[in-house]
Amino acid sequence: xxxPVAKGLISIIRAFSNPNVAGILRLQTQWNSPSAxxxxxPLSMTMSLWPFSAQPRDFSLPNASWSPEMLRVYDHYIALxxxxxxxxxKKTGPWRKLPSYNRTLKYAxxxxxxxxxxxxxxxxxxxxxxxxxAAFEYVIFVNKQEKRCVCVFQSGHLLEGxxxxxxxxxxxxxxxxxxxxxxxxxxxxxxxxxxxISYRSPITLGSVVLIYSALDRVEGRKTFLTxxxxxxxxxxxxxxATALFVSINVGHxxxx
Numbered sequence: 001x002x003x004p005v006a007k008g009l010i011s012i013i014r015a016f017s018n019p020n021v022a023g024i025l026r027l028q029t030q031w032n033s034p035s036a037x038x039x040x041x042p043l044s045m046t047m048s049l050w051p052f053s054a055q056p057r058d059f060s061l062p063n064a065s066w067s068p069e070m071l072r073v074y075d076h077y078i079a080l081x082x083x084x085x086x087x088x089x090k091k092t093g094p095w096r097k098l099p100s101y102n103r104t105l106k107y108a109x110x111x112x113x114x115x116x117x118x119x120x121x122x123x124x125x126x127x128x129x130x131x132x133x134a135a136f137e138y139v140i141f142v143n144k145q146e147k148r149c150v151c152v153f154q155s156g157h158l159l160e161g162x163x164x165x166x167x168x169x170x171x172x173x174x175x176x177x178x179x180x181x182x183x184x185x186x187x188x189x190x191x192x193x194x195x196x197i198s199y200r201s202p203i204t205l206g207s208v209v210l211i212y213s214a215l216d217r218v219e220g221r222k223t224f225l226t227x228x229x230x231x232x233x234x235x236x237x238x239x240x241a242t243a244l245f246v247s248i249n250v251g252h253x254x255x256x
Contacts (some may be wrong), residue, residue, distance in 0.1 A: 043086075052060055060100040060140070065133025070154045073232055077141040077150065081134045098140045099183055102127035126177055134158045138174065138211075140181050147186060147215035152179040154208045165202040171229065171239055172197055178211045179225045179243040186215060187223045190245040197241040213243075219246040 062071060071236040083093040102123045129135040153174055161167030176192055184188045203209055209229050216224040222244060229239035 001136045008065050014150075016241060039152065056101045056103070058099045059102060059127045060097065060138070063132045065136075065137060065156075067206075068210060070230060072184070073208065073210070074139060077139075077152070081141070083159070093141050094145050095141045096144070098142055098185075100124075100127065105126060107240075129158060131154075131156075136170070136174065138177075140178060142182060142185050144185060147182075149178065149182045149185075149213050151211040151213055152208065155203065157205060157207055160205055164205055166205055168199060171199070171203065174211055175227050175229070175239070175241050175243070179213045179241070180245060182215070183223045183225060183243070183245040183247060187218065187247050188243065189248050189250045190223060190256060191248050192243070193246045194244040195241060196243075197239060199239050200237050203229070204239050209238060210234070216242070224245070230241045 010127050062074060066074070077095060078097065080095040081097060084090055126136040127139070127158050133154070134156040135158045137156065138151050140151045142149040142151055151174065155166045155170065159166050159170040161170070172195065175197060176195060179195075180190065180192060210232055211229050213226065213227040215224050216226050218224070223246075225243045225245070227239075227241040227243060228237060230237055
């Protein structure tokens with residue numbers, strides 16, 4: 001018989017492995033194996049049902065702080081998520097918008113067991129500011145067929161580094177978020193092993209930029225990706241990066 005904590009964990013494994021792809025990875029577990037967590041694997045990019053007892057807020061949806069440019073690019077990629085056939089019917093397109101939540105354990109069934117393992121006030125760093133537009137405003141679109149993604153990112157006033165420009169640490173945070181989201185979609189549960197970032201030109205505070213990431217290669221448990229940050233018209237390169245993620249046993253997240 002599974003211990004009570006195991007019953008609680010299985011309902012949130014998909015979301016806990018990477019907060020930005022909660023509900024994206026559909027996982028299958030074989031409990032008759034020596035270690036159930038070792039058999040967790042992604043099945044598809046099909047949006048699965050939210051496994052929690054209450055529907056949380058999706059922070060990747062438009063709000064009043066989004067600039068016209070942010071909305072324009074968002075609408076462009078949303079349109080690519082659905083295509084029209086010759087007969088006029090709508091069908092799923094090659095792109096998917098990833099939902100983004102500020103926490104997971106609050107909504108998990110079996111949370112009574114998990115509350116002893118983590119502080120109840122924990123929040124995802126990039127979604128921890130309540131004020132719209134004050135910090136990280138972003139949405140990620142993934143094209144699994146082409147093994148790439150794009151993030152539309154608008155920086156808020158709380159992310160200032162050099163006067164009037166975005167802090168380099170905030171840019172690194174977004175690069176980790178975007179590359180990690182793609183790596184998780186392609187390789188399942190992962191953790192960051194290395195980020196190599198080259199800053200080319202500063203990003204004006206409050207402006208909108210695109211963060212592109214693509215799969216470079218996979219070597220065993222290692223997933224290598226490339227990343228670049230550009231202006232929305234792609235005429236200006238702000239940042240380039242490479243990233244390495246390592247596939248993990250989900251149980252490691254709980255120290256087991």
